[in-house]
């Protein structure tokens with residue numbers, strides 16, 4: 757069965773689906789949508805929100821639903837994991853981390869190859885409504901890094917070497933996809949332990965952030 761993933765390269769929810777498909781070894785057609793393309797996602801699911809997975813059964817959004825649907829053999833036990841309080845706690849924690857990651861990374865993501873002049877302007881205008889001017893976010897780089905530090909420290913304390921476990925799990929996909937965008941931020945450096953952790957998740961998931969541009 758041929759499947760197509762419509763995604764944005766920078767989007768953590770899209771990255772978690774890419775990592776999941778990679779981990780499961782499922783081949784997919786990759787469609788990087790332009791951020792200002794409202795028509796395609798609305799035609800597919802009625803809303804401008806990615807990721808969207810197209811299958812012979814239809815088009816689906818919501819990253820966790822897509823992950824669970826893709827995992828037919830339940831190797832990642834996603835349906836079970838999302839019912840746990842550990843998952844709820846992790847989602848809250850990732851939302852906290854995500855807010856600082858976004859403030860740090862958005863002004864740089866928009867200069868990566870997935871954007872052109874028009875989608876960059878669309879992205880900047882839409883994101884600045886909530887966060888204020890990107891130029892101000894860049895000036896507050898040190899502040900966001902300071903806010904992130906204790907959170908990343910807390911995360912690191914839970915790496916055994918995977919999240920609270922010796923074994924890789926879907927939690928690691930959720931964490932790595934939320935942190936990955938920081939690799940784009942100039943002068944930001946993960947600690948060696950966290951970097952190694954992210955690289956091992958990358959290897960497990962056969963994940964390459966930029967590969968969709970090489971196809």
Ligand SMILES: N[C@@H](CCC(=O)N[C@@H](CS)C(=O)NCC(=O)O)C(=O)O
Nearest residue numbers: 767768769804805806807818819820
């Ligand atoms: N709950 C959704 C969230 C997905 C989401 O927030 N996607 C963002 C990109 S990171 C989006 O498509 N936003 C559209 C827009 O802001 O125009 C999921 O887990 O898939």
